[in-house]
Amino acid sequence: MPEPAGRAIIKGDNQVRINIRKVSNATVLTATVVALFMMLATHLVLREVRREGIQETGLLQQNALKLFRELLSAKGSDFRIQDGNLMVGAYLVNGNNELPDKIREITGSSATIFLGDTRVATNILLKDGRRALGTRLTGPAYDAIYRQGKPFRGEALILGGTYFTAYDPIRDSRGKIIGALFVGSKQSDYQAAYHRINSKIWAINGTLACVLAFFAFLLLTEGKRSQDAIQKQLEFLQIIIDTMPSPVFYKDTEGRYLGFNKIYESFVGLTREQMSGKTVHDLWQKDLADKYCLMDQDLFKKSGIQAYESSVMHADGTRHDVIFNKAVFRNHDGTVGGQIGVILDITELKRTAQEKSRLETQLHHSSMVKSLTIRLGHDMNTPLTPLFALLPTVRAKVRDPSLERMLDICQDCVDQIQGLTSKALDLVRFSSKAVPLGRDGVRLAWVADCSANSCEALLDKRGISCLNSIDPLLKVEGAEEQLALLFDNLLSNAARYGAENGVVRVSAALDEGAVTVSVQDDGIGLEPGHTVLIFEEFFKADTARHDLSTQGLGLAICKSIVLNHKGRIWAKSAGTGQGTTISFTLQPWETA
Amino acid sequence: MQNKVMIVDDNEYVRASVEIICQSAQLNLTSAPSGEECLRHLKSGFRGVILMDIMMPEMDGWDTIREIVGRELYAGNLIVMLTGMGEPDAKMDGLQEYVTDYLTKPFHPDRLIDTLRDYLALLGAAKEGHE
Numbered sequence: 001m002p003e004p005a006g007r008a009i010i011k012g013d014n015q016v017r018i019n020i021r022k023v024s025n026a027t028v029l030t031a032t033v034v035a036l037f038m039m040l041a042t043h044l045v046l047r048e049v050r051r052e053g054i055q056e057t058g059l060l061q062q063n064a065l066k067l068f069r070e071l072l073s074a075k076g077s078d079f080r081i082q083d084g085n086l087m088v089g090a091y092l093v094n095g096n097n098e099l100p101d102k103i104r105e106i107t108g109s110s111a112t113i114f115l116g117d118t119r120v121a122t123n124i125l126l127k128d129g130r131r132a133l134g135t136r137l138t139g140p141a142y143d144a145i146y147r148q149g150k151p152f153r154g155e156a157l158i159l160g161g162t163y164f165t166a167y168d169p170i171r172d173s174r175g176k177i178i179g180a181l182f183v184g185s186k187q188s189d190y191q192a193a194y195h196r197i198n199s200k201i202w203a204i205n206g207t208l209a210c211v212l213a214f215f216a217f218l219l220l221t222e223g224k225r226s227q228d229a230i231q232k233q234l235e236f237l238q239i240i241i242d243t244m245p246s247p248v249f250y251k252d253t254e255g256r257y258l259g260f261n262k263i264y265e266s267f268v269g270l271t272r273e274q275m276s277g278k279t280v281h282d283l284w285q286k287d288l289a290d291k292y293c294l295m296d297q298d299l300f301k302k303s304g305i306q307a308y309e310s311s312v313m314h315a316d317g318t319r320h321d322v323i324f325n326k327a328v329f330r331n332h333d334g335t336v337g338g339q340i341g342v343i344l345d346i347t348e349l350k351r352t353a354q355e356k357s358r359l360e361t362q363l364h365h366s367s368m369v370k371s372l373t374i375r376l377g378h379d380m381n382t383p384l385t386p387l388f389a390l391l392p393t394v395r396a397k398v399r400d401p402s403l404e405r406m407l408d409i410c411q412d413c414v415d416q417i418q419g420l421t422s423k424a425l426d427l428v429r430f431s432s433k434a435v436p437l438g439r440d441g442v443r444l445a446w447v448a449d450c451s452a453n454s455c456e457a458l459l460d461k462r463g464i465s466c467l468n469s470i471d472p473l474l475k476v477e478g479a480e481e482q483l484a485l486l487f488d489n490l491l492s493n494a495a496r497y498g499a500e501n502g503v504v505r506v507s508a509a510l511d512e513g514a515v516t517v518s519v520q521d522d523g524i525g526l527e528p529g530h531t532v533l534i535f536e537e538f539f540k541a542d543t544a545r546h547d548l549s550t551q552g553l554g555l556a557i558c559k560s561i562v563l564n565h566k567g568r569i570w571a572k573s574a575g576t577g578q579g580t581t582i583s584f585t586l587q588p589w590e591t592a
Numbered sequence: 593m594q595n596k597v598m599i600v601d602d603n604e605y606v607r608a609s610v611e612i613i614c615q616s617a618q619l620n621l622t623s624a625p626s627g628e629e630c631l632r633h634l635k636s637g638f639r640g641v642i643l644m645d646i647m648m649p650e651m652d653g654w655d656t657i658r659e660i661v662g663r664e665l666y667a668g669n670l671i672v673m674l675t676g677m678g679e680p681d682a683k684m685d686g687l688q689e690y691v692t693d694y695l696t697k698p699f700h701p702d703r704l705i706d707t708l709r710d711y712l713a714l715l716g717a718a719k720e721g722h723e
Contacts, residue, residue, distance in 0.1 A: 378647060378676040381697040385674075386609035388698030393616060418698055425676075 031212030038208065042201050050194060054164065057185055058153060061166035064107040064183040069168065071099050072113075072181070079170050079178060086115040086170075086179055094120040097131060103183060110163065113170075114180040117142055124159065132159055137180065141167045145180050155187065162187040247343040250329075253336055255279040255296055267343065269315025288312075295324070299339055303328050309346075320347045370428045377425040380417065387414045416551075423553040427537070430482055430560045441475025441589025442483055444517065448506050451487030455495050463501035464521075466491065470508040475589035476515050482561045483586075489554035490519040490582055496550065497580070498523035514567070515588050520581040526573035534571055535559045558584070596640030597708055598622040600630040600656065601674065602648045606697075610643065610704070617705045619712070627656030634660060639668035641711045643695070646675050654683040657690050666690060668719075670711045674699075 076089015086093040093113050100123040103111035112122035117137040124132045137145070144152035145167055152167040163184035170179035238261075241248055247264035251257050257275045265271060270283065280289040280296075291310075299306045306326045314320045326341040391414060395407045445468060452459070452466045459466055476483075487506075494504040498521035508517045526534065533539050538552040562569040562584045569584040597619050599610040607623045614621040622638055624630040628651060630642065646653040653673060660666050670692045684691075695707055 381676040382603050382606065384698040385603075386605040389609040389613055389701050389704065392701050393613060414698075 031209070031216050034212060035205065035209040038205050042205055046194070046198055046201065049197065053190060053194065057164040057190060058166070060107065061109065061153070061164060061183050061185065064103055064109045064111070065166045065168055065181060067106060068099065068103050068111055068181050068183055071102060075099075078173050080172050081115065081178055086113065086120055095133065097121050097123060107183070109183045109185050110158075111184075112182040114182065116179060117146065120179075126159065135159060137167075137182075141165060141180075141182075145169045146177060149177060156184070158184065164190065244342075246345070248341070249343075250338060250340040251296070252338040253300065255281075255293065257283075258338065264343070266315060267345075295326075296339065299326055299328060300336060303336060312343075320345055321350050322346060370431070373424055373428045377421050377428075380421045384414060384418055384421070388418060420551045420553075423551045423557065426485060427553055427557050427560060430485070430557060430564060435477070435479045435482065435564050442478045442480045443472070444474050444476050444483070444508055444515070444586075445470035445472045447480060447483050448487050448491075451484060451491050452506075454488060455491040458492055458495040459504070462495060462498070464495055464498045464504055465502075466494075466504045466506065468506045470506060470517070474508055474510070474515065476586040477589050478565050478586060482564060486558050486561045486584075487519075489558050493554055493582075494519060494521040494523070497521065499579070510588055513588070514585045516583055516585050518581050518583040520579065522579040524580075525576045525578040526571060526580050527576055531571040531573060535569065555582075558582070562586075596620050596622065596638065597643065597712070598624055598630065598633060598638055598640060599643045600624045600627065600648075600653070601643070601645040602626060603645075606645070606674075613701045613704055614708070616701075617708070619705075619708055627651030627653070627659065630656055631659055631663065631665065634665040634669070635663075640670075640715065641708055642669055642671045643708075644671055644673050646673055652683070654687055657687050661687075661690060668715070670715055672707060672711065 072088055072091075075091035076087075079086065079088050081087070094115065098121075100111035100113065100121055103109055104123045110122075110124050112119050112124060112132075114120065114137055119133055119135050119137070122132050126132050139156055140154070141152040141156050144150045146169075149169060151169065152165065154165065156163055156165040158165070163186055165182060165184035168181045169177045170181060172178050238259075241259070241261040242263075244261055245263070247261065247267040249257060249260040249264050256277050256279055258277075260272075260275065265275075268275075268283075275283065280292040283289070284292065295306065295308065304327070307323060309321065309323050311319055312322055323344040323346055324341055325344060326339050328339050329337050331337040387410075391407060391411050395404065395411065398404050398407060448468050448470055452468060455466075491504065491506075498504055502522045505520045506518070507520075508515055530539075535555050535558070537556040539555075559569050565586055567585040567587070569582070571580060571582050573580045597610075597614055599607050599621060601607050601610075602625055604625070607625065611621050611623060620640075622633055622640075624633055627648060630644075644653045644656065648656075651659070657671060660669075660671075671690055672693045672695055673691050674697055675694050676697050692711060693707065695704065
C-alpha cells in the first residue's frame, strides 16, 4: 500500500534525512569493514607468504645442502680426519673455501663445513670481513648433530645473526660423526624483502583507507548540507503556510491531521501537539465530527474540489460563519494522498451584508415615509387652501359674536394644521439633505436680518427687540434657503419664549476654523434635562405644551439643517426663567 | 376685457374659493379644471394672469406651460404657480423663465388678491406700452 502523499510531506524530509544518514553511515561502515578486511587479508596473505617463504627457503637449503654434498662427493667418498684436518679423498677441506663459495655462487646461500664443532671452511664473513673460520657450532643444531646424531632444520643463531638453516652430519667410513655440513640464508635478508612487500601492501591499504575515509567525509558533509537545504525548504514552506491569512490544514486519507498553519491553531484553539495525527473524532464533538467525516468521504469519492458553508465554534467561544474550501491531493504515483483545506471566515462579511440589508430596509422605509409625508402634505394643503382662503372672507361678513368666536376657533385649527403640515414637510425636505457647496458664500448677517424681518410681527407682538451683531462681511459655506429656515425657526422660538419686552441677541464668532452662531433670549429658559430633548421631533417643554401655534418640530428641523452643514447644535440654559441660548457651528466660507 | 384671471386646478373647492375671493375683489375669473381646458381658453383668446396648480392628473402644471409656450399662446399672459412647498421640481427645468411668481398653498385671501392686482397692473402697463 503506497504511503499517503500527505504523510510524505511530513515524513518526506525525515525520510530523505534518514536515507542520507543511512547511506553515509553505511558508507563509513563499509569503508571500515573493507579496511579491516583488507588488513586481515593482508595479514593472512603475508603470513602465508612468510610461511611459504620459509618453506621455500627450507627447500632451497635442502637443495643447496644436496648440491653441497654432491660437490663434496665429487672430491671423494670417504671423509676422515687426517693430521687434525678434515679430508675427503685427497681433498683437504680445512681452510679450503672453494666449495662454500661455489654454493653461494650457485644458490646464494651461506655454507660451512665443520670439523667437529669448528668451522673449517665457510663463506660466512665476520664483521671485520674475515671468514668465520675457527668459530664454533652451538645451540640446538649442535645438540641435534652431535648428541642426537640427526640432521637439523630450522632457525638458528649464527654469529649474532638469525638464519634459516640446514645441517647434515658428516660421518667417517665407520659411521662416526666427525663433522657437519651447513647451508643457510640470513633471515634478515629474507625479512628485508618481506618487510618491503609488507610496507608496500600496508601503504596501499592506508591509501585506500584514506580514500574511503575521504569519500565518507564528503558524503557526510554533502548529507549534512542536503539536510540543511531540505530543512530550510520545509521551514520556508511552513512559513508560507503560516503567512496565509486564512486557516489552512491538511489531512491524510484516513482523516488524520498532518499539518496546519498558526491561524488554524489559534482558530480552533488547539496546539500542534494536540492535533498532529488526530482525526476529527478525536478533536470535535460527535455530531460535528460525523458531519466533517461525511464531507471528507464525499470529497475523496468525487476526488475534486469541495466548497461548503458551515458554522463553527471559534476558540474564543463565538460562533463563526465559514466557507470550507477543500481539494484532494495526489501522491507521485497518482493515488489519492489526502486533502488540503482552507477556511474562509465570512462572519464579518455576513454581518456586513446583514447590516447593509438592514440599512437598505431602513433607507427604503425612510424613503417611503418621506414620500408619504410629501404626498400627505400636498393632499392636506389642497383641502386647506379653500378653508384658508374662505374662512377670513366668511369671518369678514359675520357680525354675530358667537359666530365670530366659532369662526376664530376654526381659523386657529386650520392654522395649526397648516403649520404642522408646513413644518413636517420642512423636516422631511431637509432631513439628510447634503448641502451643495455654493460658488459664493452665504452672508450670515443678511440671512439673520431677513429672518428677523419675517418674524417682525411675532417679535413686535411681545415687544421683543432683535439685536444682530454678526459681522456683515462674515460668509459661511451653506445653502441660503436652509440657513434662512434655521434662523426663522430660532427667532420665532425666541419671539414665543423670550421675555416680554426683552431682547434677542444674534451673534457669531470665528473660532478654531468654525463659525459658532448663537441666538440668545432672556425668556422662560429650560429645565436641566431638556437641553438635549428639545431637538427631538414633537418634543415640547411643559410651558409650551398648550401652545397650539407650535408643533414641536422647529428645533428638530434646525438640527437637521445644521447636520446637513456638518455642524453641531446645542442648547444652554441656566434654568427655568434664566433664558436660553441655542448655538450651532458652520464652516466659514473661504475664497479659493 | 379687463382684470382677467384664470385658475387652473383640478380641485373643485380650490377653484370655487378663488372664484369667491375674486368676486369679492371684483376680478374677472375664468376657471379651468385641467391643462387641456386652460389651453382651450387661451386659444379662445384669454389673456391675463394664470394661477397654475402644479400637481394635476394627466397634464400637470409644467406640461401645460410647455404646451402654452410650444403653441405660442404665452404672449400677453403672466403665470403664477400654485405650489404646496418650495420644493424644486426636475420638470421645471427650462420653464422657470415663463413663471412670474409662486404662491404657496394654502394662501390667505388678502395675499391672493394683492398678488393678482400687482400682476394685472403689470400686464396693463405692458399692454399700454404696446399700444
